[in-house]
Amino acid sequence: MNARNVVLVDGIRTAFGRAGEKGFFWHTRADDMVVKLIRELLRRNPQVNPEMVEENIWGATTQEKDQGLTLGRTSAILAGLSEKCAGASVDRMCAGGMTAVTTAASEVALGACDIAIAGGVEHMGHHPMAATADPNPRFLVDRLVSEDALVMGKTAENLHDLYPDITKELADEYAMISQLKTAKAYQEGKIGKMIVPMTVYTREGWVVADRDQQPRPDTTLEGLRELRTPFRPLGKVTAGNSSGLNDGACGVLLMAEDTAKALGVRPKMRLVAYTYAGVRPEVMGLGPIPATHKVLTIAGLTMKDIGLIELNEAFAVQCIAFMKEFKLKSPDDPRLNPWGGAIAFGHPLASSGPRLMIHLMHEFTEHPEVTYGLTTLCVGLGQGGAVVWENLQGNGKRG
Numbered sequence: 001m002n003a004r005n006v007v008l009v010d011g012i013r014t015a016f017g018r019a020g021e022k023g024f025f026w027h028t029r030a031d032d033m034v035v036k037l038i039r040e041l042l043r044r045n046p047q048v049n050p051e052m053v054e055e056n057i058w059g060a061t062t063q064e065k066d067q068g069l070t071l072g073r074t075s076a077i078l079a080g081l082s083e084k085c086a087g088a089s090v091d092r093m094c095a096g097g098m099t100a101v102t103t104a105a106s107e108v109a110l111g112a113c114d115i116a117i118a119g120g121v122e123h124m125g126h127h128p129m130a131a132t133a134d135p136n137p138r139f140l141v142d143r144l145v146s147e148d149a150l151v152m153g154k155t156a157e158n159l160h161d162l163y164p165d166i167t168k169e170l171a172d173e174y175a176m177i178s179q180l181k182t183a184k185a186y187q188e189g190k191i192g193k194m195i196v197p198m199t200v201y202t203r204e205g206w207v208v209a210d211r212d213q214q215p216r217p218d219t220t221l222e223g224l225r226e227l228r229t230p231f232r233p234l235g236k237v238t239a240g241n242s243s244g245l246n247d248g249a250c251g252v253l254l255m256a257e258d259t260a261k262a263l264g265v266r267p268k269m270r271l272v273a274y275t276y277a278g279v280r281p282e283v284m285g286l287g288p289i290p291a292t293h294k295v296l297t298i299a300g301l302t303m304k305d306i307g308l309i310e311l312n313e314a315f316a317v318q319c320i321a322f323m324k325e326f327k328l329k330s331p332d333d334p335r336l337n338p339w340g341g342a343i344a345f346g347h348p349l350a351s352s353g354p355r356l357m358i359h360l361m362h363e364f365t366e367h368p369e370v371t372y373g374l375t376t377l378c379v380g381l382g383q384g385g386a387v388v389w390e391n392l393q394g395n396g397k398r399g
């Protein structure tokens with residue numbers, strides 16, 4: 001069976017709210033956020049008749065309540081897709097949405113369907129991290145993993161131990177740069193166009209959620225220095241150099257390249273290669289390193305060929321470790337997260353993979369000279385995911 005080329009035609013997201021009662025999505029269901037995105041993807045792409053969408057796959061880490069009941073199927077019905085449209089839910093924690101996209105892309109590549117919608121959602125307010133998980137006691141009794149492996153902030157502290165040269169000062173500097181890049185991107189109007197405004201009921205009444213709640217444009221090194229270290233006394237990981245706890249959803253429209261041509265749709269990027277790789281759970285933040293090495297090998301490329309990198313910022317330390325491995329310019333390589341990352345925007349777990357893709361899609365528009373881009377993230381219990389994309393809005397120059 002020959003694989004077909006798969007293209008990403010469009011991608012959008014909700015604003016990212018703060019998890020909890022103060023967040024603007026507190027009274028909003030996760031599945032309604034997904035429905036909003038499906039409808040908006042179809043509204044923005046009128047060549048795609050809803051009847052044509054054959055598959056709808058969504059990632060969510062907690063698959064129960066408003067994220068349960070096979071979200072891909074429930075959201076397809078709620079969004080008014082055809083009853084013939086199939087639906088599935090997947091979980092790979094923070095890479096749930098990335099896995100939804102690569103799974104849907106694989107289906108398209110093998111001819112199981114021509115057009116698919118895929119994405120990720122996490123309502124961390126309704127589903128606090130691991131709150132209802134029941135890890136097998138053997139993990140700890142048989143010492144398969146240490147207790148740290150189950151608390152992401154502790155895995156970030158472990159990374160600081162592993163790389164003593166990645167100091168707290170460097171992590172704070174990275175975090176401040178991320179916040180400043182995001183503030184600039186917001187000011188320049190780059191972020192608003194990715195967000196679908198959603199009218200939501202909050203404790204202040206009805207409001208329009210059209211701007212992320214997490215960014216702190218006034219971040220300073222002095223402010224970051226003062227923050228407590230919740231994961232270890234006298235540690236290095238703080239609320240300022242970590243991603244936050246957030247509610248949000250991101251989705252993309254995928255199709256076979258031939259289908260896009262037949263419909264007269266102009267795709268934004270082509271999937272070149274993807275992969276996932278495991279690392280020790282206690283240092284899960286290293287995941288993007290082997291995943292990136294592996295995906296570059298699969299794609300027949302090197303880091304020199306990659307003109308733009310969207311790396312999820314679960315923790316600053318883990319991003320700096322990635323930069324060291326691939327010899328990126330410290331503290332701020334122009335190829336890496338040019339509009340900031342999850343430290344500023346927030347990280348609603350499963351939705352972050354597609355967010356990286358949506359950022360890359362818009363960055364490709366602004367950089368026609370770039371041919372290849374990378375989206376990569378780390379995953380709880382020790383994994384990394386990586387996808388290489390080709391810019392279809394480009395002028396053919398490499399790298």
Ligand SMILES: CC(C)(COP(=O)(O)OP(=O)(O)OC[C@H]1O[C@@H](n2cnc3c(N)ncnc32)[C@H](O)[C@@H]1OP(=O)(O)O)[C@@H](O)C(=O)NCCC(=O)NCCS
Nearest residue numbers: 152153216219223224230238239240242243244245314380
């Ligand atoms: C680190 C963490 C525990 C902090 O949670 P929190 O205490 O609810 O975070 P808050 O946003 O309330 O911030 C805590 C404090 O830091 C301050 N703060 C946060 N970012 C700041 C910044 N950039 N500059 C200055 N102060 C900042 C807040 O104002 C707050 O101050 P206060 O206590 O005086 O109100 C939480 O965000 C976390 O667990 N993050 C990691 C998420 C994760 O593991 N994801 C999966 C990755 S694989």
